[in-house]
Amino acid sequence: MKKIYTKSRRDKKSERLAFLQKYAMSDWLKARQEADEEVSREHEMWCVCRKLCTGLHESSCRQFQNKVNTRTIQKLKHLWKEKPLIFPKILN
Numbered sequence: 001m002k003k004i005y006t007k008s009r010r011d012k013k014s015e016r017l018a019f020l021q022k023y024a025m026s027d028w029l030k031a032r033q034e035a036d037e038e039v040s041r042e043h044e045m046w047c048v049c050r051k052l053c054t055g056l057h058e059s060s061c062r063q064f065q066n067k068v069n070t071r072t073i074q075k076l077k078h079l080w081k082e083k084p085l086i087f088p089k090i091l092n
């Protein structure tokens with residue numbers, strides 16, 4: 001049986017992430033810093049993963065880092081509209 005391949009949301013996310021890191025590194029770093037602070041502020045006491053939050057934990061927590069990445073991509077979505085030649089449409 002043939003498998004029909006459709007891109008999952010996760011694939012699209014990692015595709016966007018790769019584009020950003022390749023073509024907009026400084027935007028990426030800046031937006032990521034902001035996103036990191038925001039997520040950290042929203043989870044003052046307990047981390048995204050519900051463990052006790054410390055700076056050290058955040059930097060090594062996959063769930064926390066995932067959330068920061070997702071937010072960073074949201075912040076930079078405008079790049080796909082502004083620079084369609086550099087950031088081609090991510091197709092389904």
Ligand SMILES: [Zn+2]
Pocket residue numbers: 047048049050051057058061062063064
């Ligand atoms: Zn955590």
